[in-house]
């Protein structure tokens with residue numbers, strides 16, 4: 001018996017679990033109260049780049065066409081401003097450089113923006129996988145990331161970030177009969193990939209982390225607000241709901 005009765009068919013996602021860990025109150029606003037997301041520059045930019053890369057990977061547009069679309073529609077899709085206005089052009093330039101040099105994903109593409117629902121460790125899990133592909137006989141899960149490579153590479157950050165792709169590995173196993181060989185972040189703003197070799201111990205640790213997080217959510221009663229500094233003021237959709245009195249650092 002838990003304090004929070006989620007319906008039996010409720011599906012958790014990696015984003016929901018990480019939002020809870022970042023700030024239980026933000027989770028409460030989004031997933032319990034159902035308050036809408038507020039668009040911000042970073043989410044719009046990431047969504048636009050994903051949209052273009054998805055079009056290419058599905059064979060709907062060539063690499064040159066997505067570059068032209070990027071130039072033509074950037075202002076249409078990315079309408080919000082970052083707090084530091086010059087970031088907008090630095091992000092634009094890096095996206096432009098990436099797409100200008102982009103000539104496709106090396107390897108054979110199997111799935112693009114794949115929505116999956118799976119039961120994992122007794123928990124209903126849902127998610128979207130940007131790309132599943134095979135390269136040099138290696139099965140790969142690839143995730144496009146707009147964040148800088150330096151914010152993923154440090155060991156402690158990889159250990160957290162890789163949980164997403166380990167959760168996706170369970171679906172890959174169910175669909176392909178084998179675990180992926182590599183988990184890759186396509187850090188397109190830097191034009192580089194960060195590669196993690198699949199490791200069964202880390203996969204099992206991720207299942208344990210997921211079960212623990214779901215258990216804490218189901219028994220949560222306080223829904224505390226956590227000062228996340230920059231995230232609160234630039235990314236979180238619920239600053240106005242929670243009072244927004246935190247520092248901006």
Ligand code: SF4
Pocket residue numbers: 022023025026225226227228231232233236237238239242243244246
């Ligand atoms: S603004 Fe900060 S404290 Fe408020 S809900 Fe968002 S993450 Fe939590």
